[in-house]
Amino acid sequence: MRAPSPTPLLQARAITVRFGGLEAVGNLDMAIGRNAIHGLIGPNGAGKTTVLNVLTGFVRPTEGELVFDGAEIGGIGVNGFARRGLARTFQNIRLFGAMTVLESVLVGAHQRFSANALSLVFGRRAARDAEAAMIARAYELLAFVGLGAEVADRVATTLSYGHQRRVEIARALISSPKLLLLDEPLAGMNAVEKAEIADLVRQVRAQGIAVLLIEHDMQVVRRLCDHLTVLEYGRKLADGPPEEVLADPAVQAAYLGRAR
Numbered sequence: 001m002r003a004p005s006p007t008p009l010l011q012a013r014a015i016t017v018r019f020g021g022l023e024a025v026g027n028l029d030m031a032i033g034r035n036a037i038h039g040l041i042g043p044n045g046a047g048k049t050t051v052l053n054v055l056t057g058f059v060r061p062t063e064g065e066l067v068f069d070g071a072e073i074g075g076i077g078v079n080g081f082a083r084r085g086l087a088r089t090f091q092n093i094r095l096f097g098a099m100t101v102l103e104s105v106l107v108g109a110h111q112r113f114s115a116n117a118l119s120l121v122f123g124r125r126a127a128r129d130a131e132a133a134m135i136a137r138a139y140e141l142l143a144f145v146g147l148g149a150e151v152a153d154r155v156a157t158t159l160s161y162g163h164q165r166r167v168e169i170a171r172a173l174i175s176s177p178k179l180l181l182l183d184e185p186l187a188g189m190n191a192v193e194k195a196e197i198a199d200l201v202r203q204v205r206a207q208g209i210a211v212l213l214i215e216h217d218m219q220v221v222r223r224l225c226d227h228l229t230v231l232e233y234g235r236k237l238a239d240g241p242p243e244e245v246l247a248d249p250a251v252q253a254a255y256l257g258r259a260r
């Protein structure tokens with residue numbers, strides 16, 4: 001007997017986002033599998049970041065429904081999404097000017113568990129222990145993303161661009177997400193750095209965390225992703241395995257027809 005196919009980790013149903021008169025996303029259905037590296041691609045302005053913003057609670061859809069890990073998650077706010085297990089990075093790196101690398105990673109933990117809430121639930125001593133455990137976890141994650149402990153006390157914004165991206169990924173991972181959403185994690189990188197981050201994405205998935213990523217480099221997308229959703233003008237143009245989707249004449253026309 002065949003095992004029933006597992007339900008997707010995240011299901012977006014009939015999502016529409018309007019900004020005033022502009023429909024940025026129209027009637028989008030999308031499912032992200034539990035062990036997926038899922039690529040979200042499409043020409044500039046197609047609505048990719050808007051979708052990622054919807055899936056992480058940063059933008060509330062005008063219409064539609066989101067089901068994550070079996071529960072409807074509409075209207076629970078950004079922190080609610082983080083608590084449920086969704087974590088993200090941004091297209092433009094968002095690290096705070098004066099913070100060290102270690103502090104920048106810990107910000108991700110505090111988004112999920114505030115120190116006050118911890119001490120209310122567990123008492124001060126336990127909250128201090130929890131804080132110490134999180135610092136230990138932050139060091140582990142820095143190693144996981146390929147940064148040594150020696151960078152922990154440096155001001156994060158003084159690191160190279162590629163290393164700042166890694167800090168952002170560590171910050172997202174410290175909230176122990178089930179789904180990590182990356183908005184153009186390879187932007188501005190050379191081929192070697194891209195291959196390193198692609199490897200890191202595979203290692204994230206090997207930890208049992210699903211990944212959604214927005215990416216423009218089709219060679220990387222083809223090799224890294226096991227599923228693609230293509231958007232054009234806010235609508236779903238294609239959805240399926242990369243080889244199939246990238247061979248689709250409609251997808252090729254969308255890329256050829258518009259400058260990236």
Ligand SMILES: Nc1ncnc2c1ncn2[C@@H]1O[C@H](COP(=O)(O)OP(=O)(O)OP(=O)(O)O)[C@@H](O)[C@H]1O
Nearest residue numbers: 019022023024042043044045046047048049050051
């Ligand atoms: N907050 C907003 N207010 C008004 N319009 C917006 C807003 N955010 C996005 N848009 C518009 O929605 C459309 C989709 O934008 P979005 O950034 O989601 O596309 P994208 O596919 O991520 O593009 P890119 O590849 O250039 O990053 C664009 O026309 C954009 O100008």
